Amino acid sequence: MNPSTSSSPYPPRHRWKVLAAGVAANAAFSVAFSGIPMTAVLMRAGYQLDNATLGLVLGLMGLGIAVSELPWGMLTDRWGDRPVLLTGLGGTALALLAMALWAAPSARQVPGLGMLASGLLLVGLLGGSVNGASGRAVMTWFDASERGLAMSLRQTAVPLGGAIGALALPFVALHWGFAALYCLLAALCALGALLAWAWVHEPAASAPRAGACAQAASQGGPLRDARVWRIVLGIGILCAPQFAVLSFGTVFLHDFGHVGLGLVTATMVFTQIGAMVMRVWSGRWTDRRRNRPAYLRACSLLSAGLFAALAALVLAAGSQAADAWALRTALVVLLGLSGVCVSAWHGVAYTELATLAGAARAGTALGMANTSVFLVCFVTPFSIPHLLTLQGWTLVWLAASACALVALPLLVPAAVDGYPKLEAKAVGRST
Numbered sequence: 001m002n003p004s005t006s007s008s009p010y011p012p013r014h015r016w017k018v019l020a021a022g023v024a025a026n027a028a029f030s031v032a033f034s035g036i037p038m039t040a041v042l043m044r045a046g047y048q049l050d051n052a053t054l055g056l057v058l059g060l061m062g063l064g065i066a067v068s069e070l071p072w073g074m075l076t077d078r079w080g081d082r083p084v085l086l087t088g089l090g091g092t093a094l095a096l097l098a099m100a101l102w103a104a105p106s107a108r109q110v111p112g113l114g115m116l117a118s119g120l121l122l123v124g125l126l127g128g129s130v131n132g133a134s135g136r137a138v139m140t141w142f143d144a145s146e147r148g149l150a151m152s153l154r155q156t157a158v159p160l161g162g163a164i165g166a167l168a169l170p171f172v173a174l175h176w177g178f179a180a181l182y183c184l185l186a187a188l189c190a191l192g193a194l195l196a197w198a199w200v201h202e203p204a205a206s207a208p209r210a211g212a213c214a215q216a217a218s219q220g221g222p223l224r225d226a227r228v229w230r231i232v233l234g235i236g237i238l239c240a241p242q243f244a245v246l247s248f249g250t251v252f253l254h255d256f257g258h259v260g261l262g263l264v265t266a267t268m269v270f271t272q273i274g275a276m277v278m279r280v281w282s283g284r285w286t287d288r289r290r291n292r293p294a295y296l297r298a299c300s301l302l303s304a305g306l307f308a309a310l311a312a313l314v315l316a317a318g319s320q321a322a323d324a325w326a327l328r329t330a331l332v333v334l335l336g337l338s339g340v341c342v343s344a345w346h347g348v349a350y351t352e353l354a355t356l357a358g359a360a361r362a363g364t365a366l367g368m369a370n371t372s373v374f375l376v377c378f379v380t381p382f383s384i385p386h387l388l389t390l391q392g393w394t395l396v397w398l399a400a401s402a403c404a405l406v407a408l409p410l411l412v413p414a415a416v417d418g419y420p421k422l423e424a425k426a427v428g429r430s431t
Helices: 014-046 051-079 081-102 113-127 129-141 144-155 157-176 178-199 204-218 226-256 261-289 292-316 325-341 346-357 359-411 419-430
Strands: none
Touching (some): 014 051, 014 081, 014 113, 014 129, 014 157, 014 178, 014 261, 051 081, 051 113, 051 226, 051 359, 081 113, 081 178, 129 346, 129 359, 144 157, 144 261, 144 346, 157 261, 226 261, 226 292, 226 346, 261 325, 261 346, 292 346, 292 359
16 A cells, blocks of 8 residues: 555545546546547548548547646646646536527527537547546556556556447437437536545645645656656657547548448447456566566557558558458458557556656656547547548558557667666655
8 A cells, every 4th residue: 555645534445446546537538538539430420521521520539638637637637637637627517408498409590610629629628637637646646566557447447438439429419310319428427527526535644745746747747858858749649549440430431341330339339448447457467577668669560561451451451442352341340450459558558657757746657647648639630631632541550560669769868778777766756
């Protein structure tokens, strides 16, 4: 157990309630962030969008998160996890309710592009609060022997929410419309805020450090650390292939593979559940073996290989859409495996980053990482239609493979200076 909780009025097991609240907060927002792109085909028809405009709209929520992540993270280091989570989740719920009222298409009218775009941007700006705040809570309540597992469990909230979104949101949008979809998402965010109000508290021993934390945040902290920036950039770049699958995977399977909606949904659900399982396993495994750099290296290389294989499969299909049953099956399997592999490393990388920054500065460091991640989240769906115009899906998946290779030396330098020594030094700064 983290020494910082030794004088806490809450029992040691309360840290698991804090983690559960963090998971719930991330999952609630992830249902919106990862689930809305799962309705891309229905959104394209319902809002009467072309592929380029669809890519722009799907990227705006990521842009909102990217713009707000670092300010939210710095506020978390100053104010604490609880007020940031309550403000962010409550505001997100209100923004989604506003979208249900004014930005949902109906049989009578289709809202203007500005209403949809501004609504998704606002949801991203407010929802960006959950990542840094819940991550800092993990760093303050768990010690070094459990942080990898705890952070990975927190990170499973993203694919868990994505799986729920992939399973439920296309069905809701198809049968009840986008107004019902936005209302459902608002209710989930409100539930996350309720759990944060009930369970998320600062450890008692962290109170004397409040002034020091605020001073560290004001002096820049991780913002001036080149090692933090290196990992931040690597995390962002390796997210590009993941967002390619999440934002346009359904369009790829529908348009190129001629795959039905049911199988498309099953593929996306498999991708999210597989990523969730791998994140839990990898957190526990790397905690025990203390081999996070080796694990990150393996994920990067395997992701690069899988996306290159997917590009080769598309190229083998020729210029015509894939019609053969065997080819469609191969496309589904390879896309699903690629999506799982490129989503399996988050908890390990975020633990490495937060450990390097120290618990007192974890909110800022995680905000930096998520700013990088969601800038990429905006750029990726915006860029894919242009890559499709140039050379089709082959170029899209080759670019995804290249991103995984570029991220490798940033996440894992050629010479890693004594991993256990680095972790011990960083943990010493955090306590």
